[in-house]
Amino acid sequence: MVEQLDQTSELLMYLAGELSHRQSMSLEKRLVADSALARELESLRGLQSNFDAQMQVLDEKRIPGQAMAVARIARAMRVHGVNQEAVETLAPRRVLRMPVWAYPIAAAAAVVLVYVGWWAHQPETHVTSVAQVSVPPGSLSTARTSSDQEQVMFAELTESFRDHNPTQRRSLDSLAHVESELAAIASPMHDSLNDPFNNSPILDNEE
Amino acid sequence: MPVSETQSGTSAIESDESLMRRLQKGDTAAGELLVERYFQPLMRYLMRLAGNQMADELLQQTWLSVLDNAAKFDPRSAGGGFKPWLFRIATNKVNDHWRSRGRERSAKEGLKRIADDEMPHAGFRLEGTEQQLRLVKAIEQLPENQKQVLMLRYYSGMKFVEIAELLGCPLNTALGRVHKAMIRLKELMK
Numbered sequence: 341m342v343e344q345l346d347q348t349s350e351l352l353m354y355l356a357g358e359l360s361h362r363q364s365m366s367l368e369k370r371l372v373a374d375s376a377l378a379r380e381l382e383s384l385r386g387l388q389s390n391f392d393a394q395m396q397v398l399d400e401k402r403i404p405g406q407a408m409a410v411a412r413i414a415r416a417m418r419v420h421g422v423n424q425e426a427v428e429t430l431a432p433r434r435v436l437r438m439p440v441w442a443y444p445i446a447a448a449a450a451v452v453l454v455y456v457g458w459w460a461h462q463p464e465t466h467v468t469s470v471a472q473v474s475v476p477p478g479s480l481s482t483a484r485t486s487s488d489q490e491q492v493m494f495a496e497l498t499e500s501f502r503d504h505n506p507t508q509r510r511s512l513d514s515l516a517h518v519e520s521e522l523a524a525i526a527s528p529m530h531d532s533l534n535d536p537f538n539n540s541p542i543l544d545n546e547e
Numbered sequence: 548m549p550v551s552e553t554q555s556g557t558s559a560i561e562s563d564e565s566l567m568r569r570l571q572k573g574d575t576a577a578g579e580l581l582v583e584r585y586f587q588p589l590m591r592y593l594m595r596l597a598g599n600q601m602a603d604e605l606l607q608q609t610w611l612s613v614l615d616n617a618a619k620f621d622p623r624s625a626g627g628g629f630k631p632w633l634f635r636i637a638t639n640k641v642n643d644h645w646r647s648r649g650r651e652r653s654a655k656e657g658l659k660r661i662a663d664d665e666m667p668h669a670g671f672r673l674e675g676t677e678q679q680l681r682l683v684k685a686i687e688q689l690p691e692n693q694k695q696v697l698m699l700r701y702y703s704g705m706k707f708v709e710i711a712e713l714l715g716c717p718l719n720t721a722l723g724r725v726h727k728a729m730i731r732l733k734e735l736m737k
Contacts, residue, residue, distance in 0.1 A: 349722035387729045398679050413610050414579040
C-alpha cells in the first residue's frame with residue numbers, strides 16, 4: 341500500500357480484511373502491546389456492527405414492484421438497443437479513403453497551385469529587365485513597336501529567326517536594309533520640315 | 548433465477564460475467580436477468596442517495612449505460628468483476644444528477660422528499676417500522692460525500708481502495724468519511 345494510513349483508517353481496513361498479511365501481523369502485535377489501540381478497535385467494531393444491524397433492519401423487506409420495474413427497464417433496454425442499431429445502420433462510420441496525413445498535404449498543395457495560377461496571370465510591371473536585353477542594330481524594332489515590352493519581344497523573335505532560319509534571316513536583313521534606306525531618305529525631309537528656311541533636296545529636284 | 552448446466556451435470560447460477568458476455572453479443576434477455584439479479588441492492592443504493600422518486604429514473608439510466616458500455620466491460624480489468632463495475636456506473640449517474648440539479652434545488656428536493664416520506668403514498672415506507680423511518684431520515688441528513696462512501700461500501704461490497712479510486716479521493720479520506728458517517732448515524736439514532 342503506497343499511502344500511509346492513519347490509525348483509525350488502518351483499524352477500519354483491518355476490520356474489513358483489506359490489509360496485507362504483513363500489515364495485519366504487524367497491527368496484531370501492536371494490539372497486544374497497546375491496550376488503547378485495542379479499545380479503539382473494539383469501539384470501531386461495535387460501530388460497524390451497529391451500522392450493519394441497522395441497515396439489515398432497514399432492508400429486511402424487499403422493495404415492492406420489482407417485476408414491473410424489471411420489465412420496464414428490460415423494455416427500455418430493448419428499445420435502446422434497437423435504436424442504437426438503427427442509428428448505426430443509417431449512419432455508418434465514415435471511413436477515410438486516404439491516409440490522414442494526405443489531407444493537410446493536399447490542402448497545402450492546393451494553396452500553392454492557386455498562388456502560382458494567380459501569379460502567372462499578373463501583368464509584368466518590371467521594365468528594368470527590358471533595358472538589359474540587347475536589341476540588334478538595324479532591327480525593325482524601333483519602327484514597329486510602340487512599347488518597351490513589345491520591343492523586347494520583337495527583338496527576341498528577330499534573334500531567334502536569325503539563328504535558326506537562314507531564309508528568314510535574309511528576309512530580315514533585306515528588310516533592315518530597306519528600313520535604313522528609308523530612314524536616310526526621311527531624315528533630310530524631317531530636318532527641312534523642322535527648318536523651313538533650309539532648302540529641301542526634294543524641292544530642289546522638283547525645281 | 549437463471550441456471551446453466553455445468554460439466555458435472557449439476558445446475559449452477561450463471562455468473563454475471565457470463566451474462567455480460569451474452570449481453571455483449573446482443574442477447575438482451577441476459578441483460579434482463581442481470582437487472583433482476585441486482586434490482587434490490589442497486590435500487591436501495593440509489594434510493595438512499597437520490598431519494599425514492601429519482602431512484603427509478605437513475606436505475607433505468609444506469610442500465611441503459613450498462614448496455615451502451617457493455618462492449619467495454621472486461622472482467623479482468625473491471626476490478627472485482629461486474630458488481631463493482633455496475634455500482635461505478637450508478638455512482639456516476641448519481642453524481643451527474645447531483646451536479647445537474649445544483650445545491651439550492653437539491654436542498655428543496657430534500658425538504659420535499661422528507662415531506663413525501665411522511666405522506667401515505669409511499670407504500671414501501673409505510674410498511675417500515677419507526678426505527679426504519681428514523682434511520683432513513685438519519686441517512687438523508689448525512690453529508691453527500693459521507694453518505695456516498697458509506698452506501699457504496701455497504702451495497703456494492705467494493706474495497707475501500709476501489710471506492711477511493713472511484714471517488715477520486717485519498718484512501719485516508721474515504722475511510723475518514725466512513726468513520727464520521729457511522730458515528731453521526733449512531734448519534735442520530737440515539
